Amino acid sequence: MPLRNKITILFIITVSGILFVAFAVLYWLRYNANEEEFYNRLKQKAITTAELFVTVKEVDSTLLKRIDKANKDILFKENITIYNHLNKEVYTNNDTINFQIDQKLLNNIRIENKLKFKQSQFKIIGLTYKDDYNNVVVIAGAVDNEGIKRLSSLRNTLFGLYFIVLGVVGVIGWLFSGKILQPVTHIINEIDSIYPQNLDKRINIQSNDEIDKLAINFNSLLDRIQQAFKLQQTFISNFSHELKNPLMKMVSQIEVSLMRQRSIKEYQQTLTSVHEDLKELGDLSDSLLELSRVNHSSTSNLLVDVRIDEILFDAREELINNNIQYRIIIDVEKDLIEENELLVVGNPYLLKTTFINLMENGCKFSYNNLIKVTYTTIKQYIQISFSNNGKGITVKDLPYIFEPFYRANNTSRVKGYGIGLSIVERIVKSHKGLIEIFSTENSETVIKVLLPLAKNKA
Structure with missing residues (x-):
């Protein structure tokens, strides 16, 4: 009705x-x-x-x-x-x-x-x-x-008057409800005129009542939808670019090799180069799978008490074994005596993935492949800081740093896909934590991760 x-x-x-x-x-x-x-x-x-x-x-x-x-x-x-x-x-x-x-x-x-x-x-x-x-x-x-x-x-008069008044009330109620719902009709008409092609259009706010608050909330929803569309477009554009580079390289090398007869050594060099490009595609595929896994992970699985210091040292060891040029210093800002000051409720694999990504980025974008990791407790949180000295992040790049495939101009020469920080942000949020980035161009960059302590889970 x-x-x-x-x-x-x-x-x-x-x-x-x-x-x-x-x-x-x-x-x-x-x-x-x-x-x-x-x-x-x-x-x-x-x-x-x-x-x-x-x-x-x-x-x-x-x-x-x-x-x-x-x-x-x-x-x-x-x-x-x-x-x-x-x-x-x-x-x-x-x-x-x-x-x-x-x-x-x-x-x-x-x-x-x-x-x-x-x-x-x-x-x-x-x-x-x-x-x-x-x-x-x-x-x-x-x-x-x-x-x-x-x-x-008197009874007959009251009955007659009763039904006459009800008729009048019905007409007045119909006009009254039409007047009340006029702003709703206005909002519906404006919503019907919004399409994917004109997502920048917004509902006009006429006053400050509850209906206009609904319009404000809908405009806010449109802002998020528009942002999602932009992110999707950026994702598709960046993904296409990242996918196209190794594919075009492989196609070009194969075409050149097929233009004339080559020596065995030349074919081996071509196959080696194609193999490296295929590994690059495999790494890209793994990163996308990791991002998808994090997006669909359920917090109901994050029920294990884990020690942050153990996860940090495990992540450091695995990263250094694969990249011997990286230097990672882990330190504690103040003495944490009790074990519950180091315990958080989370998924050890996802937390390890987070720390590996942050350590790798810190080493990769620093001038001397060095990153310093410190941890301490702040009220009901444990804070882990990752700091390095390098090219830093520009002010214009900071708002987009967590978007998939987004890479700043000053990092274009460094190998990567721009997915790591997106994965990190989603993992931290799934653990009900916070992540902040502070950076100065051509200077220090500090990333702080705050995770709730396990002793506060009740």
Whole structure:
């Protein structure tokens, strides 16, 4: 169901509920007032009849009946009956109507002095009338025909008014919901006009309400999507470039070799060069697989307590065995006495991959193939710093340093694919850690990795 219809229906239900309660209270008040008014009339008639019958000696039952018949203010099916102190009927103005009056009821009236009750459609009041010589009970009853008509008329009026008001409320609710949802419609129309070709388009913000906050969040989402598209384009462009270089080299060497007959040594040199290019493609493939594995790794697997110092020294040993020209110095900034100051919850393989990448980059881009690694604790984290002196990273390159295949201009002559730091960032984030880079061009570069200590995992 469209949101506009839901709002309209909810508005109608709410207003109809309020209106129903208001009309019900109004009817109830009118009903009570009508009852009170009718019983007061019965009371006055009963008192008047009792006074005439008891206090005026010249008035007897026959004369009183004549007086009652001559009275123009007679209620519908009115009957007034008087009972003496022995509870015997001594007067009634209407012999055709009889109420069910027994000794018990008369005694109750004498006790209460006044009693209201109903029999069938009759409303009846019983009260006592006393003077120096008499103690009588007067019963007055009638059918409130006029009150019934008034209540019926009021009821019909309220029902008619209720449905008329509901119709008006429905129209107003429809217009009201349309006005409320107008900004949403505006946002929907603008969203429909956004395509991959114009991702730089944004939703216009008109005010500062909740709907515009939704538009702001959507614009923020578009920013991230646009950034993802740019990263994808950069990735494809850089990957194509990295893949094309060794392939073109191999094709060129093979074509040159096939142009004429070569010696065995020349063929061997060509095959050796092609073999190196194939190894380069294999390294690129391994890097991509590593990046994919990190992107899809689940943090639920990172449940092992590992010592950072052991992982660091293992990474140093493996890297130096493969690159004897690298020099890696590992030191601790302050004495860490307790073992839990070195423990983190993580995947040993992924952490080792992180440290190998950072150490290799530090050695590869330093002037003397030297990197210094230090570690210490800072509050609930353990911080590992990797520092070297080399060409550094320019200010314009820093925002893109973690993008896959991105390489700064001053590192173009150094062998690599620009994937290592992307892998590092994803591994650190998967361990709920932080990574920061501080660099000055042609000077020192420092990369700091902060990982939560295992003692804080609870």
